[in-house]
Amino acid sequence: MxxxxxxxxxxxxxxxxxxxxxxxxxxxxxxxxxxxxxxxGVMEAAARGAKEAGGLTLGILPGDERREANAxxxxxxxxxxxxxxxxxxxxxxxxxxxxxxxxGTLSEIALALKTGKRVIGLxxxxxxxxxxxxxxxxxxxVEKALLPEQP
Amino acid sequence: MxxxxxxxxxxxxxxxxxxxxxxxxxxxxxxxxxxxxxxxGVMEAAARGAKEAGGLTLGILPGDERREANAxxxxxxxxxxxxxxxxxxxxxxxxxxxxxxxxGTLSEIALALKTGKRVIGLxxxxxxxxxxxxxxxxxxxVEKALLPEQP
Amino acid sequence: MxxxxxxxxxxxxxxxxxxxxxxxxxxxxxxxxxxxxxxxGVMEAAARGAKEAGGLTLGILPGDERREANAxxxxxxxxxxxxxxxxxxxxxxxxxxxxxxxxGTLSEIALALKTGKRVIGLxxxxxxxxxxxxxxxxxxxVEKALLPEQP
Amino acid sequence: MxxxxxxxxxxxxxxxxxxxxxxxxxxxxxxxxxxxxxxxGVMEAAARGAKEAGGLTLGILPGDERREANAxxxxxxxxxxxxxxxxxxxxxxxxxxxxxxxxGTLSEIALALKTGKRVIGLxxxxxxxxxxxxxxxxxxxVEKALLPEQP
Numbered sequence: 001m002x003x004x005x006x007x008x009x010x011x012x013x014x015x016x017x018x019x020x021x022x023x024x025x026x027x028x029x030x031x032x033x034x035x036x037x038x039x040x041g042v043m044e045a046a047a048r049g050a051k052e053a054g055g056l057t058l059g060i061l062p063g064d065e066r067r068e069a070n071a072x073x074x075x076x077x078x079x080x081x082x083x084x085x086x087x088x089x090x091x092x093x094x095x096x097x098x099x100x101x102x103x104g105t106l107s108e109i110a111l112a113l114k115t116g117k118r119v120i121g122l123x124x125x126x127x128x129x130x131x132x133x134x135x136x137x138x139x140x141x142v143e144k145a146l147l148p149e150q151p
Numbered sequence: 152m153x154x155x156x157x158x159x160x161x162x163x164x165x166x167x168x169x170x171x172x173x174x175x176x177x178x179x180x181x182x183x184x185x186x187x188x189x190x191x192g193v194m195e196a197a198a199r200g201a202k203e204a205g206g207l208t209l210g211i212l213p214g215d216e217r218r219e220a221n222a223x224x225x226x227x228x229x230x231x232x233x234x235x236x237x238x239x240x241x242x243x244x245x246x247x248x249x250x251x252x253x254x255g256t257l258s259e260i261a262l263a264l265k266t267g268k269r270v271i272g273l274x275x276x277x278x279x280x281x282x283x284x285x286x287x288x289x290x291x292x293v294e295k296a297l298l299p300e301q302p
Numbered sequence: 303m304x305x306x307x308x309x310x311x312x313x314x315x316x317x318x319x320x321x322x323x324x325x326x327x328x329x330x331x332x333x334x335x336x337x338x339x340x341x342x343g344v345m346e347a348a349a350r351g352a353k354e355a356g357g358l359t360l361g362i363l364p365g366d367e368r369r370e371a372n373a374x375x376x377x378x379x380x381x382x383x384x385x386x387x388x389x390x391x392x393x394x395x396x397x398x399x400x401x402x403x404x405x406g407t408l409s410e411i412a413l414a415l416k417t418g419k420r421v422i423g424l425x426x427x428x429x430x431x432x433x434x435x436x437x438x439x440x441x442x443x444v445e446k447a448l449l450p451e452q453p
Numbered sequence: 454m455x456x457x458x459x460x461x462x463x464x465x466x467x468x469x470x471x472x473x474x475x476x477x478x479x480x481x482x483x484x485x486x487x488x489x490x491x492x493x494g495v496m497e498a499a500a501r502g503a504k505e506a507g508g509l510t511l512g513i514l515p516g517d518e519r520r521e522a523n524a525x526x527x528x529x530x531x532x533x534x535x536x537x538x539x540x541x542x543x544x545x546x547x548x549x550x551x552x553x554x555x556x557g558t559l560s561e562i563a564l565a566l567k568t569g570k571r572v573i574g575l576x577x578x579x580x581x582x583x584x585x586x587x588x589x590x591x592x593x594x595v596e597k598a599l600l601p602e603q604p
Contacts, residue, residue, distance in 0.1 A: 001225050033226055056207075058226060064242060064266075064384060074152050075184055075209060075226070077243045080384040082366060083567055084540040088239075091215060091537075092228045103567035103584065110560035114536055115215075131556065215535060231535040233517060234416050235389040242386075254416035254433065261409035265385055282405065303527050335528055358509075360528060366544060366568075376454050377486055377511060377528070379545045390541075393517060394530045417517075 002032040003058070004145050005093030007108045008042030008124070009100035016042060016100045019122060021049035022138035023097055028055025030146055035060065035092045037085070038069045038076055042099045047072035060089045087111050095145040098124040098132070120144045153183040154209070155296050156244030158259045159193030159275070160251035167193060167251045170273060172200035173289035174248055179206025181297055186211065186243045188236070189220045189227055193250045198223035211240045238262050246296040249275040249283070271295045304334040305360070306447050307395030309410045310344030310426070311402035318344060318402045321424060323351035324440035325399055330357025332448055337362065337394045339387070340371045340378055344401045349374035362391045389413050397447040400426040400434070422446045455485040456511070457598050458546030460561045461495030461577070462553035469495060469553045472575060474502035475591040476550055481508025483599055488513065488545045490538070491522045491529055495552045500525035513542045540564050548598040551577040551585070573597045 004027050008020060024046035027034050034050040036043040038059020047057040051072045059073035064080035079085040083104060090096065090111045095118040098109055106126050112119045113131040120134070121127035122141045127134045135141035155178050159171060175197035178185050185201040187194040189210020198208040202223045210224035215231035230236040234255060241247065241262045246269040249260055257277050263270045264282040271285075272278035273292045278285045286292035306329050310322060326348035329336050336352040338345040340361025349359040353374045361375035366382035381387040385406060392398065392413045397420040400411055408428050414421045415433040422436075423429035424443045429436045437443035457480050461473060477499035480487050487503040489496040491512020500510040504525045512526035517533035532538040536557060543549065543564045548571040551562055559579050565572045566584040573587070574580035575594045580587045588594035 003226065056226070058209075058228075060228075066245075075154065075207070077209075077211075077228070077239065079239060080242055080386055081540075082382040083564055084382055084537075084544075086564070087534075087537040087540065088228065088230060091231055094217075103563045106582070107560045107563035107567060110556045110563055111536055111539070114556035114560060129559070231537055232389075233533040234413055235386075235393075235533055237413070238383075238386040238389065254412045257431070258409045258412035258416060261405045261412055262385055262388070265405035265409060280408070305528065358528070360511075360530075362530075368547075377456065377509070379511075379513075379530070379541065381541060382544055390530065390532060393533055396519075 002146070003035050003093050004032050004142070005035045005089055005096035006042065006046035007036065007089065007096055007098050007101060007105050009102055009105065010039050010041040010043065012041040012045060012100055016123060017045040019138055020045035020099050023099065023122070023141055024049025024055070025053040026138055026142040028053035030142060032146065033058060035089060037062070037089055038073050040070060042101070044070040044072060058092065060085050060092065083107070090115065090117060093117065095120065097122060097141045097145050098126060100124055101126060118145065153297070154186050154244050155183050155293070156186045156240055156247035157193065157197035158187065158240065158247055158249050158252060158256050160253055160256065161190050161192040161194065163192040163196060163251055167274060168196040170289055171196035171250050174250065174273070174292055175200025175206070176204040177289055177293040179204035181293060183297065184209060186240060188213070188240055189224050191221060193252070195221040195223060209243065211236050211243060234258070241266065241268060244268065246271065248273060248292045248296050249277060251275055252277060269296065304448070305337050305395050306334045307337045307391055307398035308344065308348035309338065309391065309398055309400050309403060309407050311404055311407065312341050312343040312345065314343040314347060314402055318425060319347040321440055322347035322401050325401065325424070325443055326351025326357070327355040328440055328444040330355035332444060334448065335360060337391060339364070339391055340375050342372060344403070346372040346374060360394065362387050362394060385409070392417065392419060395419065397422065399424060399443045399447050400428060402426055403428060420447065455599070456488050456546050457485050458488045458542055458549035459495065459499035460489065460542065460549055460551050460554060460558050462555055462558065463492050463494040463496065465494040465498060465553055469576060470498040472591055473498035473552050476552065476575070476594055477502025477508070478506040479591055479595040481506035483595060485599065486511060488542060490515070490542055491526050493523060495554070497523040497525060511545065513538050513545060536560070543568065543570060546570065548573065550575060550594045550598050551579060553577055554579060571598065
């Protein structure tokens, strides 16, 4: 099963949350699973969208309690690694879509690029990081994330 | 979704593999997801059993390539942590069933007990480790693993 | 610089603490650094012994605050990984000496053996784990730990 | 013992390597230990500088073999976590100095800022990341890194 990561800010306003939810929905409609950090904001909105479209969601949590996952996570992986879990979100995904985001998201973008993963930026302040592919819409972001996997 | 871990030797003969497959099947029939280390032997047999019963399987891999997962893993998490990934298998599961197993399995049993997780031993050489609950059959193992979760 | 690990129970009585302190002292006298989990009990006694003999001590901590290290740790590595840090203690050492110890220590012994490291047991309840080399005295334990490194 | 991290590109030309070596020297002269990723380029030059001034160096390696450390590392910690080890470099240091650097360095900068650590940028392409404190010289970088620790 293909797995696409959605990363971004843990508190989002109407616009970013709406984009994230739509991204989640499209990932599920395309038959891929969604992985995220399992908490709130963009992570929750994307997982919600995926569940609304009948998808499968995986949350890689910073803490060691499954109950900290948002309500739309099917499979919660409590790592107990704090922000150290970010590299596991990156390794779990074949490509990542970044929506909004602060320093935590930036660390994931950088790790993904360092390890040869595709990163699509959708309304993220980090879209100027060399290597990030920009997208203007959820459709474009998901399409670019699901291009045939690099060898 | 509840998640039960199956841990054990990475090469198994007919008896242990048969037990692992039956354990996987029963976990799926009870509606739980199965998590394992994603490789061969007990991990593969258990995942195969779970898929045969329509279940969901998660493989937490030591390497950084999804393709190293066995054929019955729905969601592969490549950690790139080698044996260090064992604690993530433990943290992902609410209870673990150990079948056979060498030193790697022992490390998972010990980490699980240290962090307050239930460990059921089914034909494992480590059943004398204090804290391990023994089971004689796959049915008994899965039943004990799925007792209401500890608070 | 060679690094020897000392693992064991986080609360120790006079006998085990005395052994740990002597082990730490001998490691330092032999010119090796000591690595441990950085907390109390055997970890603290061994680090104390090493410092009394002018040695160097490294503590790989479960939490994310350096201040949780015991008073005899020169270099504290806060991992924020909880018990997940045990595999880092193992990887840091070329050989490990286990003194006393519960399930956490057992997980370290098992990971060490799984990854081909020598484990010396000194008054540990886990000395019957296949692969553990027993020692009767701190001298014997340190001598066996410092045999020429395996290729 | 205070620990300052030096992060940066794994291949450096004369200018960046010279800066890194001088930074390492100053860290050691100020009595702090140096932590880095243990490999080549900026990591090696900084460790070399620290050793030339009689300092102590710690290398947190991506692989699982101590021998991959550069020649100026006193204590090598092989993590076997690949790029996942970056968060351990960050957690080990109370402040970090970034010299040059690609995506791996950026991931460390971002994790450091996310977890409240000070990051000093010295000729790094990432000095515009919000939160990075710039320095023009090795002296200024080390001085800013060694300001009294934040509470």
